[in-house]
Amino acid sequence: MLIDQVDLDCLEAIRETNELVASLAFLAPAATPPVLLRGRLMAQLQPRPAQHQRKQNWIWPLGWAVAAGLTLFAFLEWQERDLLQQQLQVTRGQIQSLSEEAQRNRQVLAILMARDSRSIRLVSTAPEAPVLRAHWSQTGGMVLVGSNIPVPAAGRSLQLWVVPKQGNPISAGVFQPDANGQVMLIAASAASPEHAAALAISDEPAGGSPQPTTKPTWVGALGGE
Numbered sequence: 001m002l003i004d005q006v007d008l009d010c011l012e013a014i015r016e017t018n019e020l021v022a023s024l025a026f027l028a029p030a031a032t033p034p035v036l037l038r039g040r041l042m043a044q045l046q047p048r049p050a051q052h053q054r055k056q057n058w059i060w061p062l063g064w065a066v067a068a069g070l071t072l073f074a075f076l077e078w079q080e081r082d083l084l085q086q087q088l089q090v091t092r093g094q095i096q097s098l099s100e101e102a103q104r105n106r107q108v109l110a111i112l113m114a115r116d117s118r119s120i121r122l123v124s125t126a127p128e129a130p131v132l133r134a135h136w137s138q139t140g141g142m143v144l145v146g147s148n149i150p151v152p153a154a155g156r157s158l159q160l161w162v163v164p165k166q167g168n169p170i171s172a173g174v175f176q177p178d179a180n181g182q183v184m185l186i187a188a189s190a191a192s193p194e195h196a197a198a199l200a201i202s203d204e205p206a207g208g209s210p211q212p213t214t215k216p217t218w219v220g221a222l223g224g225e
Contacts, residue, residue: 104186108143108186110140111143112135114137117135118135119134120133120222122199123218130147132144134220138194141187141188142188143185143187144175144183144185146183149182149183151176155205155206156205157176158174158176158201158202158203159173159203159208159209160174160187161212162191162196162199163196163200164195164196165195170191172188172189172191172199173187173188193222196222198220198222199220199222200212200216200219201216201219202215203217
């Protein structure tokens with residue numbers, strides 16, 4: 001019984017102590033919190049729309065930057081594709097030119113190698129004038145070659161003639177030396193070597209003439225070496 005009474009006394013003492021501790025908070029004087037601390041506390045308690053706005057503020061410039069980058073990339077890609085197309089056209093033109101040159105070279109070689117090919121040397125009465133040479137095959141055709149040939153005056157051209165044994169000269173082609181004075185003309189003529197007496201070259205208006213209008217500058221008798 002004595003022990004039970006002691007336990008009851010201890011519990012009552014503990015209860016009174018808890019009540020006393022709880023009452024101490026009301027004994028402290030009222031105090032105003034510092035302004036800085038109060039501002040921080042209120043800032044923490046307030047919602048944060050400004051932060052969301054800041055996110056939106058940098059999202060828009062980022063979107064414009066990405067769009068501008070994509071536009072620039074598309075422009076550069078288009079420009080590169082256009083450049084490649086131009087280069088492709090140039091390459092195709094070069095291939096076409098090389099193909100045509102190869103075709104001419106094959107035709108010239110066929111004329112030179114033909115069994116019935118005849119060589120005609122065309123000389124000029126002008127002092128120190130270069131010599132041209134024609135190779136004529138009944139089956140392959142005719143080619144005229146020369147070096148260091150003077151370029152005719154503006155509005156003029158050189159014209160090759162087949163001088164038949166009977167009748168008027170027959171045009172075999174109009175030509176111009178290149179910038180280096182080189183001549184290679186694959187000529188076309190209705191006449192045949194058997195009916196020709198000579199070949200001649202005269203200075204004519206640009207595009208040629210139906211018949212020679214000037215005295216021939218170069219002449220070569222057929223079969224002359």
